[in-house]
Amino acid sequence: MEQRVTRLGTNGLPEAFQQVDLAALAAREGTPLYVYAAPAIRERVRGLREALAGLDAGIRYAVKANGNGAVLRLLAEEGAGADIVSGGELQRALRAGIAAADIVFSGVGKSDAEIALALEVGIGRFNIESRAELDAIQRIAAARGDRAVASVRINPDVDAQTHAKISTGKAENKFGVSIDEARAWFAAKAQWPDVQLDGLHMHIGSQLLSLDPVREALARMAAFWKELDAAGHAIASIDVGGGLGVRYREGEHAPDAREYADAIARALAGFRGRILVEPGRWLVAEAGLVLTRAMLEKHGEQRSFLVLDAAMNDLLRPSLYDAWHDIVRIGGADGRDATTYDVVGPVCETGDTFATGRTLPRCEAGDLVAILGAGAYAASMGSTYNSRPLPAEVMVDGARYAVVRRRQSLEEMLGGEQPATDWKTP
Structure with a gap:
């Protein structure tokens, strides 16, 4: 399916809202009223899935963008997993029918209770953002007799060219760790025997209207993956994050799904593991x-x-x-x-x-x-x-x-x- 630019009708409304009588809907349900168009969400997720078809890739929808249960269920029906940042989002995703194995847990501040719940339900992977979190997951997994599967979120120090409050991949941001620190974790991973540290993760920011920062970050991620592979550290998963932007005003254009998939394929050529992507805004905004x-x-x-x-x-x-x-x-x-x-x-x-x-x-x-x-x-x-x-x-x-x-x-x-x-x- 070819991705289409969002088209506006002569009334200024997107195509997906043209068939419903919005005035009658507002009269019946009152205002303010949020209205979501299911066809537009389906079109976006299918377009991304088809663009990624040549890769061993999975979509992990960023629940924070819109956690409404009906939206999550629609995405689950389309084969998407979930990227979550809280215990509440974990339970929302599970309730919507998303398999625990298709959930990744991100975020800089996971509580002990949230980590334990994630281990209990068997989530697919933790994205680890600090040494303190790595130690906590080891402690809790050992106490439970579990083995956690985890990726290191690296901070590639790339300017996402977006609003300062939604930039997450620069050195001064709170997210992730430096490549130097991540390198030390892999060298010393025997210290955390109950954490299977075999993945990399990044996310440089949100509302990205250019793929240039993505390509730069992917290049740094790929170089680090190859370095780790050469050192004998098998990497089973590379999570390239999300952040693709959307059209909010005239002149803005959402990045094309095929160009995005091509950038990932070029940067990670030769990688034999699983690739994960974490779109949120791009799918539903x-x-x-x-x-x-x-x-x-x-x-x-x-x-x-x-x-x-x-x-x-x-x-x-x-x-x-x-x-x-x-x-x-x-x-x-x-x-x-x-x-x-x-x-x-x-x-x-x-x-x-x-x-x-x-x-x-x-x-x-x-x-x-x-x-x-x-x-x-x-x-x-x-x-x-x-x-x-x-x-x-x-x-x-x-x-x-x-x-x-x-x-x-x-x-x-x-x-x-x-x-x-x-x-x-x-």
């Missing part, structure tokens, strides 16, 4: 949007504001990363004059801003608006700040839809709270 209604227009002395019923607690990316999301009025221009707005939410923070100086057809209270590119690092980063319950999520497939997370009620949000009447002494 463009398959999601947020439906939200205009609450009011506010015209200040210097700026005009469009206040939506969605807020930064629902979609944090613009506030956290200064991220761009295309915004579309459902119903199009409808003969209305163009108006330049700062598009904001009702949360009591100046940072509760989705866009600054954005030109849209003039909007009135009650108008429906879609914020595009919200399938990744969106609902998964949501909160109940300002005591705002979490929004509902639905999945669409053609003209049909299913609720995949019901809207949180105030009672559910407050359910864990209680008055300070049951006093105890530590």
Whole structure:
């Protein structure tokens, strides 16, 4: 299957959302409302799988991008495994039908309880990021009588050319270890007899729109693999990470799956082990949007504001990363004059801003608006700040839809709270 650039219809919405009546959906399920398009997710994962067909490769979806159970189940049906960074994500993946053997556990801070759970269910591999973690896995595996399978996450010190907050492969970042430290671990691996240290892992950052940093990092990874192989250390797995970028605005293009697979094949030519890739955003970001209604227009002395019923607690990316999301009025221009707005939410923070100086057809209270590119690092980063319950999520497939997370009620949000009447002494 050839990967297609995300196409927008004349109404500004991606093709995968054209068959469903979004206005009727919002009227029925309320707003804010996350909407995920199943066909778009299937197309991406199938395109990547076919691009990798000439390699002994497995897809390990980065659950942190979007951990909704329906999304995970769809990906599991398509043969994807999971890359997880917490015990909660581990249980989400298992519940969705992803086999434990197809799960890799990444992250710089795995607790003893999480390590023990991962060993208990038999995950495929740990990606180890520090000497302290390696020692902990050895201690816990020995106590349980288990043998952990592990890869070393190397930090190749490559600039991913992305936002500083999602760059993970430079020496100053908290992730992974230097090649020098990893080399010492392999030389001394007899110190950890219950850890089968036979893999390499890297991940240099997220929202990569150029493959040049990937190629540079792959070259450093490949050189280290060959060095280890020559020294007698058999490497069974090389995990090249993820981070492929997506189109958030006009002029941006997602890296092509075939070019990505070709870069991996060229760098790792001659490798006889298993290759793993960890896409998250690339698989799901463009398959999601947020439906939200205009609450009011506010015209200040210097700026005009469009206040939506969605807020930064629902979609944090613009506030956290200064991220761009295309915004579309459902119903199009409808003969209305163009108006330049700062598009904001009702949360009591100046940072509760989705866009600054954005030109849209003039909007009135009650108008429906879609914020595009919200399938990744969106609902998964949501909160109940300002005591705002979490929004509902639905999945669409053609003209049909299913609720995949019901809207949180105030009672559910407050359910864990209680008055300070049951006093105890530590």
